[in-house]
Amino acid sequence: MVHNETSSQKIKRAPVHEGMKNHYITFALSIILTALAFFAVMNSDLGSGFVYFFIVILAFVQAILQILFWMHMKDRGHLYAQVTFVVAALVLLPIMVTALFWIWW
Amino acid sequence: MSAHSHTDHLPAELEKATLEGRNKILGFWLFLGAECALFGTLFASYLALRGNNMGGPTANELFDLSIVALATFILLTSSLFSVLAVHEMHRHNLGKVRFWLAATVLFGLAFLALEIYEFVHYVHEGHTFSSSAFASSFYSLVGFHGSHVLFGVCWIALLVAQLGRKGLTVVTGPKIYVAALYWHFIDVVWVFIFTVVYLMGKVG
Numbered sequence: 001m002v003h004n005e006t007s008s009q010k011i012k013r014a015p016v017h018e019g020m021k022n023h024y025i026t027f028a029l030s031i032i033l034t035a036l037a038f039f040a041v042m043n044s045d046l047g048s049g050f051v052y053f054f055i056v057i058l059a060f061v062q063a064i065l066q067i068l069f070w071m072h073m074k075d076r077g078h079l080y081a082q083v084t085f086v087v088a089a090l091v092l093l094p095i096m097v098t099a100l101f102w103i104w105w
Numbered sequence: 106m107s108a109h110s111h112t113d114h115l116p117a118e119l120e121k122a123t124l125e126g127r128n129k130i131l132g133f134w135l136f137l138g139a140e141c142a143l144f145g146t147l148f149a150s151y152l153a154l155r156g157n158n159m160g161g162p163t164a165n166e167l168f169d170l171s172i173v174a175l176a177t178f179i180l181l182t183s184s185l186f187s188v189l190a191v192h193e194m195h196r197h198n199l200g201k202v203r204f205w206l207a208a209t210v211l212f213g214l215a216f217l218a219l220e221i222y223e224f225v226h227y228v229h230e231g232h233t234f235s236s237s238a239f240a241s242s243f244y245s246l247v248g249f250h251g252s253h254v255l256f257g258v259c260w261i262a263l264l265v266a267q268l269g270r271k272g273l274t275v276v277t278g279p280k281i282y283v284a285a286l287y288w289h290f291i292d293v294v295w296v297f298i299f300t301v302v303y304l305m306g307k308v309g
Contacts, residue, residue: 038170042307061285066293075170
């Protein structure tokens with residue numbers, strides 16, 4: 001009985017250990033993406049329209065990476081959280097964009 | 106080693122072992138959804154008002170990218186520390202959980218110190234809360250984020266103290282997990298702040 005329990009726990013824990021590599025990769029990628037964004041802004045040869053577009057894309061990529069890996073969104077059992085997040089994004093983004101256009105024009 | 110065998114009766118994932126723990130995590134995601142709405146409106150008002158500097162210093166004149174880069178690196182590293190704490194919680198290693206949470210608190214404090222230094226510098230440049238719409242929306246957005254960091258620092262520091270008394274259980278496990286979620290969220294918001302406020306301010 002006791003032996004059975006410990007072995008089943010070891011099976012449960014195995015994927016948790018593998019996850020650590022992903023966390024370090026997320027950290028390294030976040031630093032690279034941040035450095036790219038700062039570099040794009042400091043490089044005056046690039047057009048400002050392109051830089052705006054580029055750094056916003058980089059920010060979204062970094063945010064999605066951190067949400068998936070550091071906030072465990074890619075793990076099983078996160079259906080509610082995923083649905084909440086996607087619905088919130090779908091509702092909030094159009095409201096924000098509409099409000100901005102309404103104020104500017 | 107003896108401490109490890111002492112806690113071996115615990116389930117592997119403490120945060121999901123009880124219904125209360127699972128509900129806490131679901132409830133916390135709903136809270137983070139509400140936080141998204143809060144920061145969404147603050148970002149929208151900043152984007153709409155950032156050009157109205159009323160003759161005061163502009164974003165391009167004010168911001169110093171080297172301080173922002175350092176603050177970004179500090180917060181990103183502290184976010185990694187909190188994920189390390191959750192990892193050690195899964196391995197039932199109380200000492201290392203407290204170590205990484207304490208490291209998270211220390212880096213959070215360093216971030217706050219940089220932000221206070223930055224704000225004091227801006228006030229000396231004539232960029233105060235009431236000097237223009239740009240300044241008001243800037244301090245609202247960045248200040249709200251800073252106050253979230255301050256709250257997180259106090260929360261996680263108390264958690265480190267409580268873990269010293271109560272150890273790792275199915276009650277304290279979800280607390281660690283949820284505090285780490287909060288800290289990651291603060292870092293994700295900062296990603297958009299350094300992009301939208303500081304980098305876009307430098308582009309012009």
